[in-house]
Amino acid sequence: MPRTDQINQKGLTLVDAINEALVQEMERDPRVVILGEDVGLNGGVFRVTEGLQAKFGAGRVIDTPLAESGIMGTAVGLAMAGMRPVPEIQFEGFLGPAYDQLVNHAARYRTRSRGAITIPLTVRVPVGGGIHAPELHSDSPEAIYAHHPGIKVVMPCTPYDAKGLLASAIRDPDPVIFFEPKRVYRSYREQVPEEEYLIPIGEAKVVSEGTDLTVITWGASVFQCLEALDKLPEDVSVELIDMRTIYPIDLDTIVNSVQKTGRCVIVHEAPKTSGFGAEISSLIQEHCFLQLEAPVQRVAGFDTVMPYYKLELEYLPDATRIEEAVTQCLAY
């Protein structure tokens, strides 16, 4: 957990950056507590909460019984009573048992009590495929949660963005689901300021500016898109947008870009049908209809059950599929 000079030289991983945000938020606000399976003594199965229990004690970094609804439901109660719980659900595939508490209670309380009771909780969830994990350890359910009013859905993919967005999420007065693309946990390092900083929820990032076509993506797919863009001829100018936040959606960044380029490819790991790409595509036709030069394309997971890991790289959008979609869209 302490930043060694070595880490500073090489930069932080996603895991390091999230850990650092948690430390800083816990130091800043005594109401912040972490709870989940194996988050304490063990530092989390991905070591994201490494060292936190030693630093803040077992009363603030809490190993809970193995019960996801229990974790989420008690976090709702903690939030009601003025705490700032940061529960962890170990993998996105285990969100199912916690779904009722998150969606039917956390997300609805401000509205159903007309503001008398609010639920400021941030649930951290490792998400997505690509790490050769067992069954139900590789899904991408972000659209399900974006569909439920009252909850914010965040999915950063870089250490810098993750640190700033997690701090914003923990300070947010409403429930936030904070998805952490586990494929990126340790595969990418970058320099991250040691001091605390905030990145507002709801702001997409233009990763690279371009004029011919817009690629919109989030999570680990950002890196597959970068790889695809590298393969394109040099005279092709692509604007790459990392949504970072799924909901509230940054409509302006999407619209401004697609009105400029007239072409758009959306990339995500989740199944194509009713994936969040469908919503973005629909918003584009509502707001950019007259500027569109080609149908909006989607490169996504298939409408199949996420396969076991021998086939997962064929399921997940890769640079080849993305490059192909971009080329076709440009040629339309």
Added chain:
Amino acid sequence: MPQKTVYTASVDYLQILDEHGKLDDKLARTESGKPTLADEEVLELYQFMVKCRALDEVAFKLQRSGRMGTYPQNKGQEAAAIGSGYAAKRGVDFLVPCYRENAALFMHGLPMHYVLLHWMGDERGNQIPKGVCQTPLCIPIGTQMLHAVGIAWAFKMRQEERVAITYFGDGATSEGDFHEAMNFASVFQVPCVFFCQNNHWAISVPRESQMASETVAQKALAYGMPTIQVDGNDLFAVHKASKEAIERARAGGGPSFIEAVTYRLADHTTADDARRYRDATELEMWQGKDPLIRLRKYLEGKNLWSNEKQSALDDAAKPLVVEVVKAAEGIEAPALDDIFDYTFAELPRELELQKRTLRTSSLGQNPDQAGLQAQAEHV
């Protein structure tokens, strides 16, 4: 010894005031010999019970006359709500209800018309006033117990001498959340009291079909939690057991479980007809155990109550209920803007767009689209 008993347990049953109004004087006292409830307290609680019953009956009529939506009557369970509610400290302890313990909520400061507002389809009935320590009614079964555990946990973390008490029915103890809440509460020893109103019926399913255990109370044994079964129609027993559990929790003794054996004298809700599944003789038998009847008998036996006093109370309850109904029906219509404004602390841009335009224009989603803007504004 290769084989031995590793665990034995039993569950106590407590009744202090029987259905004929006869009080067990010894049990009705604390260890120091003081009555658990003084006469004036019993009188006050009885009168409150009658008023709550009057409101409950009027709420039923409001539904039948089309002035209110579905309503779950509380009739028959007043002693359970009032005995436990009275044992908790108003403004300090936190009530986490389901929907059949209105009297406890009123006792802790919820304006009575809020419950009517809730069932009239108005979220302002859930807008718990500041200083009133309770959550709104909880419609899904059993989910609220985890909230109570979380609230109690926060009290413990902040070293506040406060207790959460959560209400649920016998059916709710089949839910997974019940077991997760019981487990979290006991593992972390939080100051939470689990108050089960065993009213024998979960809509149409009787307790015997709901669970194979002989009592509900014994479920707490698996969580190492102090547990007791009480006559839920006996104000004295409910109050004494609740007081003990609450004060144990307050003193750092962790969670407790109370099974209050009571009976749902009405249908599940106004949308239900219990005659379809429930034997009339069973209902009649329980009508004889009505908590109001036995408490009145008790007070009359002590010359604390009379027919004249009852008439005066019934007369006083009527205008009170009229005022409550008037407050619920007289409120201004809710504003549609509220559903947008209370989704998040800050209105997101896309939602702001919907709020501004969707009601008046199907093109609301794209008022900025060139060529369509003028049309949208025109509409």
